[in-house]
Amino acid sequence: MSAAPPHRPQGPITSQFAAREPAYLAGLNAEQREAVQTTEGPLLVLAGAGTGKTRVLTTRIAHILATRKARGNQILAVTFTNKAAREMKERIGKLVGASVEGMPWLGTFHSIGARLIRRHAELVGLRPDFTILDTDDQIRLIKQLLAAENIDEKRWPARQFASMMDGWKNRGLLPKDISPADAGFFANGKGQKIYKDYQARLKTLNAADFGDLLLEGIRLFKENPEILAQYHDRFRYMLVDEYQDSNTAQYMWLRLLAQSRDGINSSNICVVGDDDQSIYGWRGAEVDNILRFEKDFPGARMIKLERNYRSTSNILSAASHLIANNESRLGKTLQTDVGEEGEKLSVTSVWDSEEEARQIGEEIEQFQRQGDPLDDMAILVRASFQMREFEERFITLGLNYRVIGGPRFYERKEIRDALAYLRIVANPNDDLAFDRIVNVPKRGLGDAATQLINQTARAIGKPKIAAIRELLETEELKSGPRKSLSNLIHQFDNWSAKQFERTAIETSENNDGEIVERQLILPPVPHYELAEQILDESGYTAMWQNDKSADAPGRLENLKELIRSMEEFENLGGFLEHIALVMDRDSGEGGDAVSIMTLHSAKGLEFNTVFLPGWEEGLFPHQRALDESGLAGLEEERRLAYVGITRARKRCRISLAQNRRIHGLWQSAIPSRFLDELPAQVVEVTDTGSSYGGYTYGGRATTRFDNRDPFESVYETPGWQRAQRQQSARKGPGPVTIDGDLVARSSGPSAAYGVGERVFHLKFGYGTVTAAEGNKLSIDFEKAGPKKVLDSFVKRG
DNA sequence: GATGCAGATATTTTT
């Protein structure tokens, strides 16, 4: 704390300062204040969910500015998402007035990375106007390289290589750093070569991918210590948001910047994060970065923010107990400041996902009748396929919802196509953009023409546009393609010229009948008008206008939106940079609506009521996370559960289906192990009544069959429950001789059903087996029609 | 260049 020294002299100036506390500090708790005021030296702020992390971060910047420790352009503040960057800008603006404009180094890792290498582009082998490639471009480029190496794309998909390379780049590895073992995974050891070729191709294309924006920065700093020193001088203070999500490359990048001249990490770097909310390990994030911070930055202080201003104590208690099951964490104990126990969390077991959607829909309507706005409710799912069922249900109910996530604006085909046109105009060397649109709309250019262009380009070592120019001088092209290519090139020249001031000759006849030529100076066409012209003149707009598919009008609308959004930018270059790095999906308008999104995209948000469906083994925790990453995977899934619960302010409603259809097959579901990790006192277990057997909780059976058989509740294994359900499905009392081995046998060969056999299924009733393959059966049900089910789901009928 | 079929493939996705 920054209490004044005890025997502070009572001069008029000092007392004035001591007495009047800056307004921005008001309302902060002791730890928050400390985090704001500890400006010197490395600092780790461990901020639990809902503890006012963003507030600390923004106030800290405001504090640095207000106390004149640094000017806005001497502060480096990085976030992961554009949304977070925007929010920080806004909030700082509110705190200190308009000086946010003076913070050019507040942004995402990638946008700052790009800014940095643009300034020194020539040192990393690029020109300052280099293009930023998206994933789509990357894949297409890799495909070309694979073809050149005669690698069978079926066996070694480009996509797979792209994600591998992504992993390398996340770890800060250049082609030369790839170990033979790593590279050996792909195409019998050709991985390293392809990576190398890929990087070389990027340089000739004057392009960089997302990974390069950081990787090239690291290289730049390593190879040019004098430039790094400039930035050491510049950045007096560094702040990093969501540090638990940083990957190795980002860590290296930061660490270089945070070094002082003598190479010791003693800078004023403040990282804020929550190890318990690290959910992007699969994307290369290293929780280790945050766990290791104090070692990496000697003399680092750690401040924990543990006072939660969001959730009721019941919700917090559930979340804390759950996350306490993780081994690798720094450990925090969240305490609520809401001062309310609140409702218990509810856990509801339902028959299947359809019922789950129905159930949640009803609850939402009920809360709505009580006066809760839909905006305050959210459904957070583990996997996006779960969303559909809710959407369908809500449509029938007429319940307003919005889906958050999904493909981003600039990932849409029409936007990418339009951008490709603009990219070529901005940078005629952009062969990837050229490939994308040579024949879009159709220009009668087939394989033959494209091949010829590629060959020529390779032969003369020039971009494709240049190659076409040369080809047009020769007779090599057939007349059709020749004409359309010549036309296209003309158009590009024309569009390019319009970016700048240019001259035109106007011919007219004067009164004496003489032809008079006048030279006119035409001003540059504004880039947004140019874009519109390009789309019209190229026939691209017409292409969609003539398209009668259902989504064509939407696409045209998107194109309009694209052009509209261009007006905010000074020039084409600025716009293209923005679109590649910053363009957000159009965020939620459309009135009061329930949000449906994945747990991942819910991070950082909060709602009064949160629904968490699908808490079943295999789905959540997801089987693949378990298979691929073992214990680490499980812990990440648990953190995801923690994120989910802590999104709730007042109400948290968890549900699980006993049956779920995955890839068209009905699978029985076992309650998620996470349910057992919730403390019993804060959870209320309900059953919708339509389920059999079902979910038992904390040693107590909670099904409506509780009183039927006093011994039933002893058996809680999932397999047992399944057996139980099968038993109870039988008509009449029947002999209740339940054999523990029954379940194991049911999926083994001895349980195989023969074609033509009559069987009974709990959901579909009676039917006849039409085909059997392993434990999968095709059954023609009398009422429900043909279905595929697992044999353990049916009984001989 | 449109169409249709076989075959693979089906977590999460800040930039």
Place this chain on the structure above:
DNA sequence: TATCTGCATC
């Protein structure tokens, strides 16, 4: 089950 991709075909 449903959706997407590449490829063959007309």
